[in-house]
Structures are given as C-alpha cells and as structure tokens.
Amino acid sequence: MITLKEALSLSKEELNKFKKELQTKIEENKSLNAYIDVMNVGDGVPIAIKDNIQVKDWSVTSGSKILQGYIAPYNATVIEKLKSSGLSPFGRTNMDEFAMGSTTESSYYGKTQNPVNAEHVPGGSSGGSAAAVGAGLAIAALGSDTGGSIRQPAAYCGIVGMKPTYGRVSRYGLGAYASSLDQIGPMTQNVEDAAILYDIISGSDTKDSTNAMMDDKVVPNLNATRKLKIAVLPKYIENASQDIKDAYAKAIEALESAGHTIIEKEMMDAKYDISAYYITATAEATTNLARYDGIRYGNRVDGKNLEETYINTRSEGFGDEVKRRILLGNFVLSSGYYEAYYVKAQKTRHIIKEEYAKIFNDVDLILSPVAPSVAPKFGELANPMQMYLSDIYTISVNLAGLPALSLPVMKNKDGLPVGLQLIAKPYDEQTLFDGSLSLEKGVNYGVF
Template sequence: LDQIGPMTQNVEDAAILYDIISGHDEKDSTSAHKNDKVCDKLNSNRKLKIAVLPKHIQNANEDVKKAYDLAIAALKNAGHEIVERELMDAKFDISAYYITATAEATTNLARYDGIRYGNRVVGKDLNDTFVQTRSQGFGDEVKRRILLGNFVLSSGYYEAYYVKAQKTRHLIKDQYSKIFQEVDLILSPVAPTTANKFGELSTPMEMYLSDLYTISVNLAGLPAISIPVAKSRDNMPIGLQLIANAYEEQTLFDGALSLEKEIGYNN
C-alpha cells in the first residue's frame, strides 16, 4: 500500500514528472513492464464518460459537496458525459485498509531493531537495546500501527481479521472493475472536510476517517489525481480526485487537464 504522491503546480507538471518516474525498474519486483509516456499526448479536448457518486459523498461536509457539484457542472460544460454510479459504504474501505496497513507496518518495521537498521539506543543488554531503540525511535502513531499489526497477524486472529480484510479488498477492486467497464473516470472527493488545524484531531480514529475517500484507490491499485477546484467559506482549498482504471494514466491526465482548464481555479 505504500505509494509516493508527487505534488506539482498543475496537471501538466504532474504529467512531466510521471513520465520521469514511470516505467519498469529492474531492481523493483513490483514495478510493471510498462513505459507509456503521457505528457506529449495530453489532450484536454478528449470527451470522456465520467462517473459521479451522489450517495458516496454524503459523509462530506457542505463545502465539499458544493465543490463536487461545481466540478460536475464544469465537466458537463466541457462536453464530458456524466453518469451516476455507486460504491459500497466507505466504512468497509477504512476497516480493510487499516488492518492491511498495520500488518504491513509490523512486518516492514521489524528490521529496525537497533542492530541491523536505523538508530540504536544502547541498553543494558541486547533485549533492552532492542526495546529502548524501538521505544525512542518510533512515534506514537507508528507504535500504534505496529501493535495493531501484530494483533491482526497473531495466531487466532489472522483468519478473523487479516484474511477478511483481504477478501474485502478483493470486493473493493471488483466494484471498481465493474464501474470501469462502463466509464473512463470516476470523480470523488479527496477528503470529507477541508484541512484540519494542527492538533485539531483529538483521536486516531478522527485522523483515520479523514482518509475516507482515498484509501479504496490504494486498495484497488488504481491511479488517481487530486485537483484543487474551489475554496471553502473559511477560505480553505477544496480538492477533488479523478480515478482511472489500472494503467489508464493517459485518460486520467487528459480528464484532469480538462477539469483544470474548465474550473480555472487559481490557488
């Protein structure tokens, strides 16, 4: 699930950067044998069929909903066909994601024991060195994910949690595949609210719920791009995302460039 998220000034810059970082890497067994460049073929005049999710956005606040309607009107004005589709309740995405993500965190961070990788805090013996290194080297959220990951992967709970999360992940991927049989792109919010102030989120659960609209994209292994489209009543930027089918980055960038030009948003 670990993905990079480049930030650029505009869609064209994102396409340029995509062309630089995409392609097969011989030292990365997870990279695809594809090297399709998109920047030189950008076409904002291409007419696409785009799905919107009227029920799926009900958890968003009013500012985000208004921005969503604004983007839909802009896409229609640009000549794109808009159709309504639905995804399953996003609460299942949250559950599947955080079980999977914590399990990954546990296994990937096990190497940082002060012996092989990372910083070392010397203790009174080997075990104490191990404990002190991880206690002082990891922040609260990382520790929380390691603990949860060990729990869901432990004997007696693996089937009840991790296996069910993977089955749910398969269902999420299947529902996207079904929608993409009929459409080119999906329009979705990036978050249910605008950005929070520092320290405003008082519990980890509040932080997790802010990922409501983005994590299913990672679970399904799809490309997506976030585009600023409006500002809230308190002058905070609101972004929406376009989601494409796997390996359809050209379609993604074409649709994003069209929306960017039609919206004319200046941040």
Template sequence: MITLKEALKLSKEELAELKKDLAAKIEENSEINAYIDVKDFGDGVPIAIKDNIQVKEWEITCASKILQGYIAPYNATVIDRMLEKGLSPFGRTNMDEFAMGSSTETSFYGKTLNPKDKNRVPGGSSGGSAAAVAAGLAVAALGSDTGGSIRQPAAFCGCVGMKPTYGRVSRFGLAAYSSSLDQIGPMTQNVEDAAILYDIISGHDPKDSTSASMVYSPVASNLNPDRKLKIAVIEKYVKDASEEVQKAYRKAIDALKKEGHEIVSCELMDAKYDISAYYIVATAEASTNLSRYDGVRYGFREKADSLRKMYFKTRSEGFGEEVKRRILLGTFVLSSGYYDAYYLKAQKVRHLIKDEYAKVFEDADLILSPVAPTPAFEFGSKKDPLEMYLSDVYTIGVNLAGLPAISIPVDETEEGLPVGLQLIGNHFEEQTLFDGALSLERALG
C-alpha cells in the first residue's frame, strides 16, 4: 500500500485510481469487516474515519443501534483540517460500540477480524481503523483513544498508532465517551506518516474548551531520529506480561541502546490502581454523556404508550450489553452516598498517577512500556468483563495523566502475530516522542 507521504504527491487522476483500487480491495476483503460503509467525501488523499467522528452528511453511529439513521450536520474539526491539507474521508471504520471495548466485538455491525489471524481480535475500540491500515485497505486512518483504543489495536494488527497529549487535537465533533480522557489520533503504516497526519489534525480550536491554547510547532518536518534520548523502563510492569511481550521488550531495549540512547530504570505505582481509577472516571463520564441518547432528538426510537416507557425501551434495546454495563457502573459511582467513596477518590488517585509520571520525566525523555499483556487474543477467550478490562492495564495510565504515546510494531510471535510496544512522552513533547519512535523503527529495520 502506498504511504501517506507518497499519496500526498499524487495527481487528481492518480488519486481517483487509488480510490478505485481501494474500494475493490475492501470489497474483496469484506470478511474482515474493517469498514461499516465506504464513501468518498472529496478529491483528497483517502483517509479511513472511525465511526465516532462527525463527517457532514454521513451517517455516524458509533457502531450502535441507538444512532441508526443519525446524519451528521457538520464536520469535526479534524475533518475540516484534513480537507484543508488535501486529505478527504473515505469510509467509516468499525469499532466497539461507543468506543467501549478492547476487541471490536461489541459493534452493532458485527466483529472486525484481525487481518494477521482471522481467529483473533484486532483490538479495540479502533479495531476497524487498525485492521484497515494493516490489511492495506487504507492509506491511513483516524481513531480515538480513551484508554488505549488507538495503541492497543495498532499493536495487535501491526501498524503505528499515536495518542496525542490531551488538548493537542480538537475533540469538537468526536462523539463523547469520557470527555476528560478522549483524544483523536492517527493510525498509519509507519512513524513518519503518523507524524504527517498528526501535524494536519493538531492545533488549538476555539470550538473545544479543552483545546490547548499554545503555539503549535510542526513535527514531521523536524523529525530527527539521531537525537540521543534518555529512555526509562519499568521492570515490574514487564514481569506481568507474556513471554512474547517480554521478548519484544528486550529486543526494543537492545535496539535503542545500539542507537545510542541511554536506558534508565524507573518505578510507577502498581497498575491495578490505574485500572480502578480509570473504570470509575470513564464510566461516570459515560453515564453523563450517553444520557443524551433518549430516542427523542435523533437516532433509534422504540414505540411505547408513554414517554417514560419510550425512554426505557429505546435505551434498553438501543444500547448493547457492554454500554449498558458501563452506564450502570457510572450512574452508581455518581449516586448519592457513593460519589465521595468512589468518584472523588478516583480523581485523587488520578492526580497521584499524573504526579508519578511527572517525577519520571524529571530524569527521562521517554518511557518504554508494553501496550498489552499479550499479543492479539482469540475471539471469545475473555470470559468476563473484568478479564477484558485488565487487557488495558498498560495503556490507561497515559490517558489518566493526559500524556502522548505511540505504539509501534517491534516483533512477531512464532505464529506471526505482531507484538507492539509504546513510547510515552511528557506533556506536549510530541517532537521528542516521534523522534524516539522513528529512531526505534529505524533500528528495528
């Protein structure tokens, strides 16, 4: 598949041919179910769009029954910025319903398959975007990352996935799951393409009150893989990962050392606290954000003989099981008598996590970490929700702290499954993050 950097140099005629070839290839590989719908927005370089990012006059459903028939009346800011720079949306990619999941199994449109092994999950919630890029069904894609939803599917499918610093990319037009955690980011074939797409979608947006108001410096044109960095490793984190992940970790450390980077050891609190804090904060915000889906203003509505029954039937039948589970959890932790015991305490833990990362970055430029405890797992292998939630153990701390991170392919298992690792950067240090990632990518060949 042509890279984003190469595609930006194509003529209109060549772009038209590229889109024709892409559409044919998507049709040939329809069993992967990476796309919900293939639609061409305009003349630019085709970019696949996760089904929770608004594209004007497209049906945008967050892979949920409750939003069937909703037509976006406006573009998300990231879409407008793409159009300004010669890119255009090309199809909606499948995802876990309302971005709640780690496997893209909860979609109303059915599961997406991992193109590397169709018996395994592509990761989630941006599984469709990752599968599309990895299978050569997209030049590049946009995903969203609330607790690892860009980085984990990228690691499972063998592509690059980058989560920016919270506030660096506008959330205007992104369907909200957890407003203090959500962030849009690029999913690409290589690190340089990720930097190019990141540059295009980044920057302050007055339409987003959480957007960082600061001078933006381009990253892609200043990439420097020859910079020598101090990279921290967290030994106790890796001990809980599978042997395949540990092997990839050792391989990455050796590659970074050969590139001249300094490796230092650091400590962070037990990641079980990340899990606990995240699933309180995220579900609380989800409970509030998803209250707007009532069957009155847009989307699916169930018939009933009273308004109260209509609300009940619409939400009961419109939401899938995982979404209902998280709404109930969030409503519980926000309820009278439990707010202080759960939600307030989780916010305090969140500040501790942020402070711990800040302490590490006093002495290091980047942190090297696993993305997931294992490579892509088989469909149905996670027997209960808690087991699924634990697959996010290495990624959610980054969201709680609002940090940037990038997942890149590092190794393969004996079965040929990709193993990705992530580099984590300090707030608004995307240049350092991309420089380190490009250096690691180059060292791995």
C-alpha cells in the first residue's frame, strides 16, 4: 500500500483509478469485515472513517442498532479539515458499539478479524480502522480514543495509532462516549504519516468549547535526531506477558543506541487507573447516551405511551456491553453512591495527572506497553471485568489528557505484532513524534 505522503502527490486521475482498485480489493476481502460500507466524498486521497464520526449524508451509527436509519446532517470538523486538505472520506469502519469495548466484537455489524491472524481480535474499539490499515485496505484511517481505542487496536494490528492531547482535535461531530476523555486521532502505516494526518485534523475550532485553540504543526519540524530523556517503568510492566517484556527490552536498546537517555521511574498501581476510568467513563456515557430515546433520530420501537417507547427503544437498540455501562454509570452517579464513586474518581484523576507531571519534570517521554499481551483470540475477553483489566496501560493517558503514540516494535513467535507507546506532556506532540520517529527507525519493524 502506498503511504499517505506518497498518495498526497498523486494527480486526481491517478487517485480516481487508485480508489476504484481499492474498492475492488475491499470487496474481495469481505470476510475481514473492516468496513461497514464504502462511500466516497470528493476526489482526494481516500481516508477510512470510524463509524462514529459524522460525514454528511452518510449513515453514521456508532456500530449500534439504535442508530439504524440515522443520516448525518453535517460534517464533523475533522471531515471539513480532511476535505480542505485534499483528502476524501472513503468508507466507514467497524467499531465496538458506541466505542465501548476492546475487541470490536460488540458491533451490530459483527466482528472484524485481525488482518495478521483471523482467529485473533483486531482490538477495539477502532478495530475496523486498524484492520483496514493493517490489511493494506486503507492508506490511513481516523479512529477515536477514549481509553485506548486507537492505540490498542493499532498495536494488535501492527500499525501506528496516535491519541492527541485532549483538546488538540475538535470533537465536533464525534459521537460522544465520555466527553472528558474522547479524542479523534490518526491511524496510519508509519509515524510520518501519523504526523501528516495529525497536522491536518488538529487545530482550533469554535464549535468545540473544550478545544485548546492551538494551531502549531509538527511536520515542518520533525526531527528524529533529537536526543531525549525517556522514562522506563520496570515495575509497572511486571505483570505484562513475555512478548511485551521482550518488545520493551528491544525498544530500550534501540532508544539507547540512538543516543537517548533512559531513566527508570515508577508509577502507582494501575488498578486505581482502571477504577477511576470505569467510573468516569460510564458516568459520562450514561449522560451522553440519554439522547438515544427513539424520538429524534435512529430506530424507534413503539410502546403504548412515551415512557414505554423510551424503554422499548433503548432495551432493543443497545447491546449488552452498552447497557452494562449505562447501568453502571447511573449507579456511580446515583444519590447515596455519588460521593464514594464519582467524586472519588475525580479526585483520583488529579492524583494520576500530578503523578505524570512529576515524571515529566525529569523526562521528555515515557515508554509504556499498550496492552498486557498481544491480540487475544475471539471470545477470550468474554468476561467484562477481564476486558476492563486489559485496558490497564492505556487509560491513565486519557484520564490525564496526554498525547501518546502506539507503534509496532516486533512480532512474537506466532507472527503477531507487539506494539508499545510513547507518552508525552500535554501539547508536546512535537517531542512525541520526534521520539516516535527515532524509535521506529531503531526497531526497524518495516512491514510496509
């Protein structure tokens, strides 16, 4: 597959021919189920779009039955930015319902396969975007990351996935899951393409009041030769699988030989991250998903009165995992439990944010696993609590609002990709991309 950088220099005629061939290839690989369907807007470079980002006149359903029949009435800000930079939304990709999941198994459209091995999950929730890029069926894609939903599927599928600092990319037109955690980000074949796509989608937007209103760009200053101080977390990775530990050691060696300084640091037990995350995310999700009542959009299941219509619509429209999180969110917000759960989780977020700030007093970047293992097989994460535990290395980044980039480091003995992430200070995407570029060169994964 050509890279995004290469594709940006193609003529309109070449791009139209390329897109016809790409459409055929996608149809020939139906069993992967990375795409829900393929539509095209304009004559630019094709970019695959996660099914929770509004593209005007497209059916955009967040992988849910409840949004069947909904047609997006406007473009998300990121889609406007793609179009004005010569890119075309091209196909919508599969995802866990309302981005709630780590495997893409909870989609209304069925599961997506891992392009490396069809018995394994592609990760989630942006599993369709990751599988499309990993299988050579997309030049690049957009995903969204609330607790690792870009970085984890990127790691499982052997591609690059980047979560920007909270506020860097407008959330206008992103189907809301947890508003204080959600960010849209690029999923690409390499680090440079991620930087290019990040520069295109980031920037100020008056339609999102949490936007950081910053317009600096990273590509003009990309520099893989900068010597950085990088924190490693020996104790934090103790419970990760041997594959992850091997990749971690390989990455440290590559970073050292590239001239970076490695500094050992510690972080508190990540079990608290999981608690703070699942309380915060479900509380926000409960509120955000209250709008799906069958009245204004999507799918309505009539009842004998209004209340029964709400209940029937929601009970038939939402899948099991979404229902679980709505119930949990209402629990942590309900009177009698609010202080002990929701408020306690917000206090914990301060502790997590300060812990990162303290580490960043001494270093430029942190090297961390993305997931505790390589992509599991289908069905292995059937127990919800087990699935939540698998988010252990990604969610604190969202809770603290930091930028992070997941990139492939090696393959394990079964040929499955092992990815790791670099984490940077808020708004320091430049250092994140510079360090990632250096690590990418050093580990020489080189599948594309």
